[in-house]
Amino acid sequence: MRIVVDENIPLVEECFGDLGEIVRLPGREMTNEDLRGADALLVRSVTQVNAELLRSTPVRFVGTCTIGIDHLDTAYLENQGITWASAPGCNANSVVEYVYAALAHLNTDWAGKRVGIIGCGNVGGRLYRRLKAQGVECRVYDPFLSTEQIPDLTSLTDVLGSDIVCMHTPLTRSGPHPSFHLVGAAQLRKLKPGAVLLNAGRGPVIDNQALLKHLESGADLKVVLDVWEPEPDISRPLLQRVALGSPHIAGYSYDGKMQGTFMIYEALCRHLGRSPEKDLNALRPSVADPERRWAGGEPWPAIQRLIPEVYDITEDDHQLRALAERAEQAQADFAKGFDRLRKEYPKRRECGNYRVTGDVSEDAQARLEALGFRVQ
Structure with a gap:
């Protein structure tokens, strides 16, 4: 064979x-x-x-x-x-941890915020359950689900009014609810000032040209893109405008x-x-150094310091921007470099491989376990 x-x-x-x-x-x-x-x-x-x-x-x-x-x-x-x-669900946990890492970098504590989720399948569903376990208010848009399955199901417009909007939608171009350009110029205008828009599903679910124009107009919006339209030769002007960009590695x-x-x-x-x-x-190989010390103090600043010790999302952003700069100077082929970043992506391990030790409060322990850490 x-x-x-x-x-x-x-x-x-x-x-x-x-x-x-x-x-x-x-x-x-x-x-x-x-x-x-x-x-x-x-x-x-x-x-x-x-x-x-x-x-x-x-x-x-x-x-x-x-x-x-x-x-x-x-x-x-x-x-x-x-x-x-x-392999449905194989990398769902990886993408959820990408979301947490992005929000931690943006200093956006999801506790006390309303989080909107567009697409509540394997990835969106796992994010939804993790957030609900932490008492986070959620709004969900998924026309293929019912309120019996997701009590927080609502309209797309309602979801777009959230503080944080996370997109985890597969790409479809036909059928009763196609996702291609689901979020375009009209939908972008519905986002609230200061919101975070994160796409870790498929690039063309957001009209990237409309998003670029929206950001160029001075919109008060923090954008995190792991997926682009098109790939691998993405819009480098859009990359310059987003808060965080990565080369389709959220699930990596x-x-x-x-x-x-x-x-x-x-x-x-x-x-x-x-x-x-x-x-x-x-x-599955074990992690060489699985112990992480809890910094103490209030949970959110300590969590912000802890997450990059396991997954520093800023390195993914840095690598993509450095590639774009080399391409602008005709020192690199951007499309080939984009694929190379994926091919040579370092072995990022998930939070479940690590245990947090130290004086961890009950509230902090609940949050750490929701993130996937083991607490000792």
């Missing part, structure tokens, strides 16, 4: 090595010719899997180690009898990537009629 794999997927040899020959390739550069001898294809979101890529190949299984599937032509796959699988924690790989390993085993023989917990 020959398995062609995006070179950025971790634990491939450990999970799939017993199943066949592994061939690693750059995900954005895969071609039909690369797959002429392949039986299975493992990708991430940068690879468009469609008839052009798969026609006349022996591929019978496609697995994407990501939550989203908008890069898969699922109708074509099903019509050709090709089994496909995704090493733990999330490993979970995604393992979910596709299990799916391929099912496709082959085999029982999985691997254990993710046995494959």
Whole structure:
């Protein structure tokens, strides 16, 4: 069996090595010719899997180690009898921790604020439950859910009136509620002054040109973008205007990537009629220095100091802006550099790998555990 794999997927040899020959390739550069001898294809979101890529190949299984599937032509796959699988929820915790890291950097304490969530699936739903556990007031827009599922379900306009608006929506261009350019010029004008707008779902859910014009007009708005329209050759003028920018890595924690790989390993085993023989917990490496000391004092300033010790989001922002500056000076190809930042992304580990020690108050402990930390 020959398995062609995006070179950025971790634990491939450990999970799939017993199943066949592994061939690693750059995900954005895969071609039909690369797959002429392949039986299975493992990708991430940068690879468009469609008839052009798969026609006349022996591929019978496609697995994407990501939550989203908008890069898969699922109708074509099903019509050709090709089994496909995704990894829903694999990196949801990673994205939630990205949100917390961004808000901590912006000195925006979510406690006491109203948080609006657009899209309440795997990622948005996890963020919603974490915030509710901390007593945070939430408003949710998701036309595919009911108030029985999410009591705080409301209109898009109501959500846009929140202090913090987080977008975790998949990209759809058809159907009863397409998300393409869901937030455009009219919706941006509904945001309250001083609000935070964060998109860690799919770039085209926000009309990026409308957002740029809105910010150029002097709008009082803090914007955090991890996803862009288009990628990888994003709007560099927009990057200059946002409070934080990153190269589509919110879900790139090493733990999330490993979970995604393992979910596709299990799916391929099912496709082959085999029982999985691997254990993710046995494959997952431990953190070298898992202890973090609690600084003491009021919870919010201490949390602000603690989060960057685990995940310093400003480094992602710095790397993207440095790339943009080199591109402006004709010293780098921005699009290739954007992909390189993703390919060479450091092993960010999630909060659950760390324990916080020290004199932690009951209130602070509740907040730390909601963030995912273990408290000792």
